[in-house]
Amino acid sequence: MSEDKLKLATREVTGKKIKSLRKDGLIPSVVYGGEKVPILTASPYNLTKKVLRNAGFHSPIDLDLAGKNQMAMVKNIDIDPVKRTIRNVEFQAISADEIVEATTPIVIIGFEISEAAKANLSTLQVVEEIAIKAKPADLPSQIELDATPLSSTEDRLTIADLALPKGVELADKELDPETTVLNVFDPAIEAAARAAELEAAQAETAEEAPAEEAAPAESENPESQSA
Numbered sequence: 502m503s504e505d506k507l508k509l510a511t512r513e514v515t516g517k518k519i520k521s522l523r524k525d526g527l528i529p530s531v532v533y534g535g536e537k538v539p540i541l542t543a544s545p546y547n548l549t550k551k552v553l554r555n556a557g558f559h560s561p562i563d564l565d566l567a568g569k570n571q572m573a574m575v576k577n578i579d580i581d582p583v584k585r586t587i588r589n590v591e592f593q594a595i596s597a598d599e600i601v602e603a604t605t606p607i608v609i610i611g612f613e614i615s616e617a618a619k620a621n622l623s624t625l626q627v628v629e630e631i632a633i634k635a636k637p638a639d640l641p642s643q644i645e646l647d648a649t650p651l652s653s654t655e656d657r658l659t660i661a662d663l664a665l666p667k668g669v670e671l672a673d674k675e676l677d678p679e680t681t682v683l684n685v686f687d688p689a690i691e692a693a694a695r696a697a698e699l700e701a702a703q704a705e706t707a708e709e710a711p712a713e714e715a716a717p718a719e720s721e722n723p724e725s726q727s728a
Contacts, residue, residue, distance in 0.1 A: 505556040507549060508565040509542035519589075528587050532566060532573060534594035540566065542592075550587060553578060559605040561637040564592065572637060574601055595637055602634045602672045607663065607682060608643045616652035617685050624648065628682040631663065632672035639668035651685050658683040 509530065514522055519529050528549045532540040556562050556575060564571045572595050579589040595601050607630060612618055631644055645664045650656070661678035665671070 505552050505560060506563045507544055507552045509544050511567050512541045512543045528590060530590040530592060532592045532594055559603040560640060560642055597637055600634055600636060602632060603640050604630050605633050605641060606630045606643050608645055609648050609683060610645050611647050611649035615649050622654060622685050623688045625684045625686060627684060633669050634672045635669040641666050641669060646682060654685050654687055656685050657681050
């Protein structure tokens with residue numbers, strides 16, 4: 502059973518008439534289900550937005566589909582590029598015993614007590630999320646990465662350091678386990694390097710600037726001179 506629940510109503514409105522649904526505060530959606538014919542649905546905007554924010558692409562959702570329970574995952578969310586509002590949602594129906602793929606955020610833990618933190622070093626996370634696969638009940642809301650072993654700028658954390666829960670696997674079997682997820686750097690050294698680069702660029706610009714041309718001398722007009 503999922504912690505996220507959403508009641509969907511079936512709809513017959515399609516095409517340009519969907520605008521009327523949005524004006525009424527509803528989000529049109531579609532539920533896909535393998536061999537089944539896609540079901541056209543709709544749900545209240547605010548409630549749907551809340552559920553989608555909680556579940557994202559990594560947690561199953563319990564749909565109340567015309568009175569019938571159906572577990573699903575978010576397949577796609579169409580966002581208005583200007584208003585940044587949700588225009589349409591696609592759900593993928595799943596079963597409790599089915600292995601599904603999901604995109605899950607990577608969360609760094611423990612850095613504040615690491616030797617690197619005590620040395621006033623900082624981290625740069627280069628991989629924010631990871632594709633995993635598991636049964637719906639085993640899908641985690643996040644994958645943790647323990648940063649407590651970090652101590653110097655020579656250290657880094659990789660895919661191999663991710664703490665995958667029981668029953669969870671990486672979706673991409675060809676993903677290099679040595680792929681960097683988190684780097685360590687010294688912010689003071691980085692700031693000094695940026696300042697040096699800026700100073701060098703300004704000096705180069707000054708050297709390339711053309712010298713001011715001297716004002717041309719006034720030419721004498723022979724005709725204006727007295728004989």
